[in-house]
Amino acid sequence: MTGTSAAARSSRESTTTRMPRVQDFTLQVCATHEAGPYTRLRVRCPELLNPRKSDELLPTAWLRLLVPDGGRQHQRGYTLVECDHRTGEASIYMLHHDPAGPGSRWARSARPGDRIDAQLLAGQLYLQPPPDARALYVGDLASAPAIAGAIAAAPASCDIAVVLQAEPGSWSPVPHTACTLTVVSPDAGEDALIEAVTTIPGRDYAWLALEASAAQPLRAALIAAGLPRDAVQYQGYWRRGTPMGRTVETSARAAA
Numbered sequence: 001m002t003g004t005s006a007a008a009r010s011s012r013e014s015t016t017t018r019m020p021r022v023q024d025f026t027l028q029v030c031a032t033h034e035a036g037p038y039t040r041l042r043v044r045c046p047e048l049l050n051p052r053k054s055d056e057l058l059p060t061a062w063l064r065l066l067v068p069d070g071g072r073q074h075q076r077g078y079t080l081v082e083c084d085h086r087t088g089e090a091s092i093y094m095l096h097h098d099p100a101g102p103g104s105r106w107a108r109s110a111r112p113g114d115r116i117d118a119q120l121l122a123g124q125l126y127l128q129p130p131p132d133a134r135a136l137y138v139g140d141l142a143s144a145p146a147i148a149g150a151i152a153a154a155p156a157s158c159d160i161a162v163v164l165q166a167e168p169g170s171w172s173p174v175p176h177t178a179c180t181l182t183v184v185s186p187d188a189g190e191d192a193l194i195e196a197v198t199t200i201p202g203r204d205y206a207w208l209a210l211e212a213s214a215a216q217p218l219r220a221a222l223i224a225a226g227l228p229r230d231a232v233q234y235q236g237y238w239r240r241g242t243p244m245g246r247t248v249e250t251s252a253r254a255a256a
């Protein structure tokens with residue numbers, strides 16, 4: 001018989017109800033520098049990054065930044081990497097893309113001492129590859145920071161392949177020495193990406209994060225190629241031609 005005991009259920013429910021759906025924070029910019037197509041921001045937030053919380057932030061954890069632009073706030077997702085729970089600091093790599101949006105514009109103008117409001121949403125999921133897994137990460141320059149963080153956290157015994165949709169020669173934070181990296185130009189199209197991904201032999205774990213319309217067909221192709229459905233995690237990270245996040249009036253924040 002399957003089921004959950006009343007005690008376990010009630011303990012889980014009380015844990016769930018204690019967790020706020022959205023936690024608000026303010027990040028302070030400590031340092032900025034241009035890193036290839038990104039601005040790398042070192043940010044400080046001891047309320048979020050401290051030894052007590054070190055188990056709460058999974059690899060690929062991200063914040064919803066409330067980016068000020070044009071008198072309003074624009075919600076945009078950005079990944080926390082290089083977290084140091086002793087100093088309360090982490091890095092965010094914010095990509096400059098064309099056409100630019102509020103997120104990339106704000107990153108270019110950010111200076112040490114600036115502050116930005118951010119939200120941590122409950123329920124973020126990331127399943128770590130098990131020891132000895134033959135893991136595959138597929139992404140682009142927006143998800144390359146998350147892939148770098150995931151590789152840093154993966155068991156050392158994993159064999160890791162990365163397929164990155166990017167202009168050949170583009171810099172990204174993905175650590176070349178810790179994985180086998182294949183770069184596919186966006187100009188080569190979706191079929192070329194699918195072919196590059198499905199011809200990597202013997203994978204038993206996959207994590208995909210791409211433009212929203214590309215993630216689902218790639219997942220389907222991997223499942224058709226033999227990966228178990230529950231071994232494939234995927235997420236759209238941005239939407240071609242339209243902003244991914246909502247624009248909110250300052251007064252609407254409390255209700256979000």
Ligand SMILES: Cc1cc2nc3c(=O)[nH]c(=O)nc-3n(C[C@H](O)[C@H](O)[C@H](O)COP(=O)(O)OP(=O)(O)OC[C@H]3O[C@@H](n4cnc5c(N)ncnc54)[C@H](O)[C@@H]3O)c2cc1C
Nearest residue numbers: 077078079095097101102103104142238239240241242243
């Ligand atoms: C969970 C999660 C984590 C993320 N982590 C990161 C991260 O660490 N670093 C990072 O740079 N991005 C990350 N992103 C992606 C980022 O949130 C989007 O790229 C976002 O749209 C950028 O906001 P913007 O204001 O600069 O542009 P927007 O106002 O959203 O978009 C303006 C225009 O640019 C286009 N555009 C948006 N993003 C891209 C892109 N990546 N490439 C090409 N064109 C684009 C849009 O289609 C639109 O036409 C993450 C997204 C998610 C969901």
